[in-house]
Amino acid sequence: MTSTNLTQTEAQARAELISDVHYTVELDLSAGEDMQREQFPSRTTIDFRSGAGSTFVDFRAREVNSVHLDGEDITERAIGTGDYDATAGIVLADLAEGEHQLVVDALGDYSVTGEGLHRFQDPADGNIYLYSQFETADAKRVFACFDQPDIKATYSLSVRTPQPWRVVTNNVVATEAEGDTVLHRAEVDYLLSTYLIAFCVGPWHEVTDEWRGEITAHPETSDEALTAARTRGEIQNSGSQTVPLGLYCRQSLADHLDAEELFTVTKQGFDYYSEHFGIAYPFYKYDQVFCPEYNMGAMENAGVVTIRDEYVFRSAASHYEYERRADTILHELAHMWFGDLVTMTWWDDLWLNESFATWSAAMSQANATRFDTAWVTFGNKEKAWAYAQDQLSTTHPVFTDASDIVTVDANFDGITYAKGASVLKQLAAYVGLEAFFAGVRTHFAAHAWENATFDDLLSALERSSGRDLSDWADQWLKTTGINTLKASFDVVDGAYRNFAVEQSGAAPGAGETRTHRIGIGIYRTDDDGQLSRITRVDADVAGPTTAIPELDGTPAGELVIVNDDDLSYAFIELDADSLKVATENITAIADPMPRSLIWSAAWNMTRNAQMKARDFVALVARGAVAETEMAVLEQVLAQSRVAVSTYAAPQWRQQGWELLREAFLRGMKETTGQAQLAFARAFAHSVHSAESAQILQELLGGDAANYAPGLEIDQDLRWQFLIALAASQDESGESEEQVDARIAEEETRDASSSGAMLALEARSAVPTAEVKAAVWEEITQRGPQLSNLALRHRMAGLTRIGQGELLQPFGPSYVANAARMWEELSPEMALRTLSGIYPAWDLSEETDRQVAELIEAPDTPAGLRRTLREGRDRVARAKTAQAFDATE
Structure with missing residues (x-):
């Protein structure tokens, strides 16, 4: 048994044995304010029906105190006599056929990695917040469970907390004060997979509203079509609906929570999905909780979506950042139907879950919100991610191996999300949009409140479109690469x-x-x-x-x-005349979609060593100032920096940076508003000269008029300029003491958690061998003690653009430490760390040889092997592009 890395075979066997599950989960977080306490009491009662046989329950923590089955103490038989082995889980041997009750008393571990139950103390006011993150299979870090998507259950949840705290979970919470603590209770009386349960605990700031709307009736979700589904749970398919809405964030961010905008986008999503999905929103309320130190964009927990709190903008945000946030909100809302109401049977259909939500978010943005060019953004941003992922040696089919949880986690990538969504967009174009929606509605009607597979959806689409889609599915879902x-x-x-x-x-x-x-x-x-x-x-x-x-x-x-119009997923190769016309006249293409396609084609040609990096940089320098799509502008400005730092011949880089800095400064001076902010940020993230470092000093001193008339240099932009200046110490002429004093002064000015993390990044970006060695040591030796956010900012400072020469000594160290770090760190942190500090700066044959040997070593874990292969691929691509850029 492999409870910590469940296999598909084990999950199938367990699902055949176990049914009719109800969890009573009792968490005692009353001592959660004591940051010295690393554990919390967790008591789980599982009522279930079993066939005759043996199985196991998942629980991943250090201590299980007792296990009782049907009133009998089976602790020794279930977990042995030594230390608890989470790999084996809690063994249930020789179960008799029938109903059973299992009670597990244990201690769960607080997390600092964003997995399980994460705990965070806000430096701004000392408040403590906890939130859960259970996808893919981390519910077992908090309570004992059958942690797989196809054993859906109902739940009784109770959480004991200190008096000031509130609990936001999947349903409305009732509270009962008991001395200095409060007991919070909620009933989840609908069938839900374990990974969709959530707990958000702490003194959250709350804003409420409601959505009222009409559910459009469709024949595919008629009363007759829903007969079977209604035996599993309640479903509304027409008429009016009112859904309570809630927004939650830290108290220190309350003044920055733009509730009106957030509720507007959320309601627009409800309007769109209620018109097209044929089934009303299936849960009792819809809360969105903005969580600190969040690893991902968001998570679709039923009725209580958790979202990274960087989306609570405390300073000026770009149009793209608002668009990206709206995309995230609409993505998670779509999951309430596709993912939560109808859930994949196993993680081999993860792609469908994420692809459908990604496609739905772009559709609803383009048709129901102010972000009506969402498909332009998708084509330029999301598909760039997919194309890059699909060109790696680790590429995989959209429908791919999901033999175990470790393999699944490795495939949360650009193919699963962006290529999959591109394929669905292609499918909708192929069968017709109305036929596509009709098939989706048929799928919802057949499988509401249960699990389903892609084959189920494909059958529904074949019926709605009248097409045989088996060949299409084989072509697009079971192959790799790009045409x-x-x-x-x-x-x-x-x-x-x-x-x-x-x-x-x-x-x-x-x-x-x-x-x-x-x-x-x-x-x-x-x-x-x-x-x-x-x-x-x-x-x-x-x-x-x-x-x-x-x-x-x-x-x-x-x-x-x-x-x-970017209907399909493919590279575009322009004929010679078209390429010349497009690149010389990109500012004359008025329609944003074809203009975006030209930008994308030019970038792909640069990555593929078909266009010189310096030519792409010249294109950006010439055309970016006229770009009106802010998402596209931010993307090409970022790509131009990568072109110089990664794909340009080393001997041309200084000239390339001069060209870009001039273009960014020109953009700062000639544009206003969102575009001006984008150019200012791009300037900050450049490699600097003595002259441009002086400009940074003047900007930090409040003198923007000479360089960016009208630009508001708010706190976040100040940090970007300051980090750039810290990274340019050699060019600025400032001493180490002056740089440190500047950072300390800014940290005093900004006493928030963001300020603390950005100061950490600034100190890590200081360009001295001593600083880099100290940061490298902290990441590679003390990684398990760092929070996920601290690790993220340490790595950003360490690997600051243009500092590759300072990092040359660490290539061999990376190879020497990689296997140990993979074992010591949590799965999420291992992947993020070893990807984030991969020695992409080291193009030496010796380091490449050492990496290759580690890849081929028989005891190298599969996840680490994949990370190494991808890093090595990116270095090889950089070498090829640099050689092409150097040709006459």
Whole structure:
């Protein structure tokens, strides 16, 4: 048995044996204010039905005090006589068929890694907050359970806390004061997987509202269609609905919680999903809790979504940051239906869970909120993530191996989220949007309050669309890599002849071609000097070459874009004339979608060593100042910095940074508002010269008028300038004492938790061998003692852009320590740390050889092997791009 790394085979066997589960979970957090106490009492009563056989219950902590089954003390038989072995779990041998009750008294461990029950003390006011994070399989860190998605259960939850604290969980909480403590109780009377239970505990600031709306009736979710589902739980399929809404954050962030905007986006999401999903929001209330030191964007716990509290903006935020936050809110809200109401049977369908929520968020943003260019952002940001992930040697099919939990956790990546969502977007285009929604509604009706698989959804979509989708699924879900599409044509007398779309085999992988539903756009300069679309045709392309007879004889344009409107998942290879026109006139493309596609194509060509990094930098320097899509602007500014630092020939980098700094300063001076802020941030994150370091000093001194008229330098921007200045000590001429004093003064000015972390990052960015050695030692030797957020900021400062030479000594140290760190750190922190400090700065053959040997070592854990392979791939890509950039 492998309770801490459950296998799919073990989960299937346990699900066949166990049913009708109810948990009574009792947590005593009354001493949670004592930061010296590392554990809390956890008592779990599990009522369940079993077939005849043996199984185990999961609990991952140091101490289990007693185990009783049906009133009998089975502690010794269940956990042995020595120290508790969480790997084996709590053994239930020779269960008789029938109903049973198991009672487990134990001590759970408070976490500082964002896994299980995380505890945080706010330096701003001393308040303590706790929140849970259970996906993928960490509910067992807090209470004993069958921790797998297909053993759904009901729950009775009780939490004892100090008097001032409130508890936010999956349902409405009743409280009862008892002396200096309060007992908080909640009933979860609907079927829910363990990973979707949540506890958020502490003196949270609260704002409430409600959503009122109508549920659009659809034939796929009629009363008749819901007959079976209603035997499992309540379902509303039409009429009006009112849902209580809550927002929660730390007291120190209360003044920054923009509740009106947050509620507006949330209600817009409710409006959209209530119109299209055919089933009302299925839970009693909808709370969103903004949590400190959060590892991810958010988590879809039923009725109580947890979200990183960086989304409570304490300083000026960019349009993209608001858009990103809205995307997160709508993503998690979509999960209430797809994920919580209907839940995957096992984690091999994790991709579907996340892809559907990602697709739904973009759809609802584009159609129901002010972020109506969400698909432009998706194409430029999310798909860039997917393309990069899909080019690694560790790429995997969208539908991939999920043999155990460790493997599943490794696949929370750009393929699972962004490629999967791209594939769903392609599927919706292929079958038609209405047929797609009809299939989704059919799926909800058939599987509400239970578990389902992708095959179930595919069957529903086949019925709604009338198409056989088995070949499509095989092409898109069971293969790896990216196809490249390009137009092939002749121009005769100003018109196209022999127009076709050529498709390369998917790479990396077996080289398959796929069926793509695409748009083909033809663009020409209009009377206003804009490159505008004059012709568009839709086409299904398949195989190496697909003729497009609709375009034969049509007037030729100056720019041809295959995959216009970004319907499919593929690289675009522009013909030579189109590439020249697009890159020389990118500011003349008025429509943000084709302009974004050109930016994306140029970036992919840079990464693939088909465009010189210096040419991409020149494109950004020339065209970024005119970019109107803020998400795209922020992306290309970031990509330009990577182009110089990673893909440009080393001998050109100084010139490249000069070119970028000039472009960023020009942007700061010539733009206003969101664009000006984006250029200011990009300037801060550059490698600096003596001249630009002086500009940083002047900006920190409050003199923005000469460089960025009208720019408000708020606290967060001050930190970005200060970190940049600390990292540029050699260029600024400031002494180590002056730098330290500057950081200490800013930390006094900003006494928040954010200030403390940013000061940590600034000190880690100081460019001396002594500082880097000390930070490296702390990360590699004291990692388990660092909180997840402290680790994140330490790594950011250590690996500050442009400081690779200072880190050269640490390549061999990384290889020497990697295996030990992987074992010592929690799974989440091991992955984040060893990815974050991978020696990408070390291009030496010796370090590459050592990494290769560690990859091939038979005792290297699979998760570490994957991390090393991906780091090595990125170094190889950088070397290839640098060599190409250096060519004449």
